[in-house]
Amino acid sequence: MSPYDRRADRRQRFAARVRRLPGYRFTVEELLPRVRGSRVLTDIVWRVFTPPHGVGVARRSFRADRLQVPEPDLLPVVVFTVLGVDAATLDRALTTLVALHEETRAFRGVVVVDRPDLVAVRQAGFVADHIIPAEDWYGAAEDHTAYVGRRLVSAVQGFRAWYVVHLGADGTVPERDELVIRSIRGAMSAPGSRTPFPEAPA
């Protein structure tokens, strides 16, 4: 069974109809890039609307099924890379991340691995992403390095990550990155935010 979602399918068909409207191409290819690229218009928008800015102000759907917090849609996405480690180290890393997750309840996580333990990542409550490991790469080593770079950029862009943490070879979270993670909630409660933010964890 394909993941066929009737409501999403209706939205897709609506979008397809919109894409066929006269002027669609001009709007997308000419008008919108000009608007987006205009420093003057951008400045005016900031002055007039003062859009809420920072962590915890924009809603988006992303997996957060272990988090028992109000407004999980406002939590930022954080990408954790756990690469080049053995199974035991990945297991330790996931235990660490689960503890950090449950303690802070301040992010939604993606864990990028180069091992086949996708289900373990999911069971820990995170979205799993995968990079082909160097030892399974048959091409030139520099091609693999370039691939890893592309894939990490893709993870940041594709998941619209707010922050990236590269775990150490021993599966630990670097101290300063942990500090950032632990400071997310404080940033979400910053004065001036007009969007309700999740309450601090009990």
Added chain:
Amino acid sequence: MSRAVGGDAPVVLLVSSNGAGMGHLTRLLAYGRRLGTGLRPHIVSLSQAVPVVAAYDVPWEYLPSAQATGMDSGEWRWLFAERMREAVLRLRPAVLVFDGTHPYSGLDDAVAASPGTRAVWSRRAMWKPRHNSHQLSKVEWFDAVLEPGDLAAAADRGATVGTDAHRVGPVTLLDPEECSDRAGARIALGLPPDGPLALVSLGAGNINDTSDEVGAAVSALGARGVGVCVTQPSIAEQAGSRGDVHLVRRFPISQHLAAFDVAVAAAGYNSFHEHLRFGLPTLFVPNDETSLDDQVTRAEHAAARGWALSVRTLTGPAGDAAVDALLDRGPSLAEAARAADPGNGAADAAALLGELAGVVR
């Protein structure tokens, strides 16, 4: 182990959509392992079960699905398109095969980025009537449509009936001669060597609740002295210390179907064809909650042809009668199904892919 790049043989990129089970992935693996030495299969899958293909030495990559990420599908499409384009430009496949009933936007752009790549839509039939027909226009994205056959094709009333497609026989990962015998299968699955055992494969359920399909199946089989094997750990956990419920976790389970005397199963494409082709006496309980797959028609056709039994629900008296019939008549029905087996279509499918890749076998 995933071997992404390397070797001189042209790549056949096998792209599986996500799904409730492993049907798409298993079907692509059935093609991939029969491509021969002149072609190199490489799987990109939206299924988290994809690492299992390493057992067949097929390189793999994982692409998180919209469901796995929780992203709205409109936003997820960007990720899918970007990852597919990257994979196609990196691998430059001679052929790209997408297995699914709903080709995702972005696949077309990815294929277009590699002009030498021939695109194939592997599209199972038996769609529920009047469902998904608008997807058929996406045939324009592909150079060919490959339809794995369905033993219930004569009853098919879905939108794919009568459309242009290369149709092959029903596709299963394994051929009968690759399967274990009863004793070997029970050893492989860690099951007791003696005594009747049933495979119960009905998706998630509550083993302790007879108003639930799984619970009703376990209760009816247990009352008749038949041990139960389930494939989902969550179900096995409910059994606690009961000795008559066993968890079987092995891929592919079809290799060891001989371990079971009978089966009570949903009528998804893979289970349906594996059970019938390999002669496992089966009571099908079709899942009518699927969005597209017409399991009810498939199961009822098998029953009408005298290959298996079918019942809409096991809860209530009809369920007990159906289990009695399974234990009584199941073996002779399974024998009839095996006699009607047209063979595995996977080799013909692989031959078609080889032809499209320009490799003469």
